[in-house]
Amino acid sequence: MKKLLLLAAFLPLMAVAQDKGMHFEHGSWAEIKAKAKAENKYIFVDCYTTWCGPCKYMSANIFPQEKVGDFMNEKYLNVKVQMDKTPKDGEDVKKWYADAEQIDKDYTIRAYPTFLVFAPDGQIVDRQVGGADADMFIERCAASLDPAKQYYPQLAKYKNGQKDTAFLRKLALLALDKYDQANAEAVAKEYISQQKDLYTPVNINFVAKFTQSSKDPGFDMFLHHADKVNKVLGAGKAEAKVMEIAAREEVYSKLRPQESAPDWASIEKTVKAKYPAIAEELMLKTKIQYFSYMKDADNAVANIVAYMKKYGHKADPQALNEYAWTIFEKCNDQKCIEEALEWSKRSFKDNEYPAFMDTYANLLYKAGKKAEALVWEEKAMNKAEGDEKKNYEATLEKMKKGEKYWN
Numbered sequence: 189m190k191k192l193l194l195l196a197a198f199l200p201l202m203a204v205a206q207d208k209g210m211h212f213e214h215g216s217w218a219e220i221k222a223k224a225k226a227e228n229k230y231i232f233v234d235c236y237t238t239w240c241g242p243c244k245y246m247s248a249n250i251f252p253q254e255k256v257g258d259f260m261n262e263k264y265l266n267v268k269v270q271m272d273k274t275p276k277d278g279e280d281v282k283k284w285y286a287d288a289e290q291i292d293k294d295y296t297i298r299a300y301p302t303f304l305v306f307a308p309d310g311q312i313v314d315r316q317v318g319g320a321d322a323d324m325f326i327e328r329c330a331a332s333l334d335p336a337k338q339y340y341p342q343l344a345k346y347k348n349g350q351k352d353t354a355f356l357r358k359l360a361l362l363a364l365d366k367y368d369q370a371n372a373e374a375v376a377k378e379y380i381s382q383q384k385d386l387y388t389p390v391n392i393n394f395v396a397k398f399t400q401s402s403k404d405p406g407f408d409m410f411l412h413h414a415d416k417v418n419k420v421l422g423a424g425k426a427e428a429k430v431m432e433i434a435a436r437e438e439v440y441s442k443l444r445p446q447e448s449a450p451d452w453a454s455i456e457k458t459v460k461a462k463y464p465a466i467a468e469e470l471m472l473k474t475k476i477q478y479f480s481y482m483k484d485a486d487n488a489v490a491n492i493v494a495y496m497k498k499y500g501h502k503a504d505p506q507a508l509n510e511y512a513w514t515i516f517e518k519c520n521d522q523k524c525i526e527e528a529l530e531w532s533k534r535s536f537k538d539n540e541y542p543a544f545m546d547t548y549a550n551l552l553y554k555a556g557k558k559a560e561a562l563v564w565e566e567k568a569m570n571k572a573e574g575d576e577k578k579n580y581e582a583t584l585e586k587m588k589k590g591e592k593y594w595n
Contacts, residue, residue, distance in 0.1 A: 209252035242319035485518035508535035
């Protein structure tokens with residue numbers, strides 16, 4: 189009896205705790221829209237999937253917070269809509285299948301979580317993409333209540349004929365931020381077509397955001413006028429953009445790891461014909477990625493060494509660290525390891541990232557320089573936090589014991 193009494197006393201406390209966060213409606217989409225209209229409240233729709241990490245984070249850590257609940261429950265009717273289907277779905281999820289499909293079709297949900305905002309009359313007014321901390325989430329949701337900051341009314345102005353350049357530029361960037369790719373590209377194309385000089389700093393920065401394929405208007409700028417682009421974006425940025433697009437269109441699209449080996453000769457022939465100035469560098473970089481993915485250590489190492497020999501001066505810190513780590517894991521040739529030590533040390537000369545320092549320490553250890561390795565692994569450990577710190581502690585112990593912990 190005492191246990192039952194204690195439980196009865198505790199239940200109200202549980203209810204209070206659960207009431208602190210956001211309240212989510214459980215009716216049909218039609219019922220929720222009718223309720224919003226009757227109460228003159230906006231509708232907040234959390235479009236999530238069961239596999240989305242940020243979605244789970246928002247549900248577990250942000251939505252239950254009291255300050256989030258205080259704001260959202262006053263201003264919105266809140267709805268959760270599962271966008272994927274699983275065998276474990278309950279009836280409450282299944283009854284939303286048709287509406288979820290229609291929402292996806294109408295508003296092109298391509299990233300999760302996506303939050304849709306509807307006015308009390310049921311018209312879509314805004315969208316947000318991605319998770320946020322509590323304060324940022326509240327700030328974004330407050331902005332979605334402000335007609336001057338809502339996305340869809342701005343898009344409606346465009347579709348109704350507003351086409352001045354200042355408006356087009358602002359709307360294109362807003363559409364990009366809202367993950368509305370189709371409208372972002374369409375508006376950007378109209379803005380670019382109205383510009384007499386695309387090489388102003390403002391326009392170069394704008395064009396860079398909307399150049400994702402060789403068919404985009406800005407591609408020619410990056411390919412044939414790299415000097416002008418680099419003056420604004422920085423050294424090598426134009427070439428990097430061209431290489432990224434060329435790799436995606438001419439190499440990655442031809443690679444099918446699950447099928448037979450790639451026809452490298454045919455791919456290289458096409459790349460050389462279209463992009464002779466960057467063909468060799470492009471082929472080496474893409475082969476590194478392909479053979480690393482395929483766990484073909486010999487070919488991955490061979491291409492890394494060849495790339496670094498000729499283009500190593502272009503490698504950024506991230507690439508330097510990745511290549512050095514691959515050498516640590518896959519190469520037992522001492523000359524190769526010594527070369528990788530130089531790349532690795534270069535990777536953290538400006539910023540001492542613990543992970544990059546750990547790579548350097550591991551290479552030192554594999555090269556037989558145990559005393560130096562211990563010093564650098566301890567430095568990496570002291571700069572690291574959480575699980576990363578624990579991993580470096582474990583590596584340090586293995587080094588002290590003289591263990592061999594690579595293949």
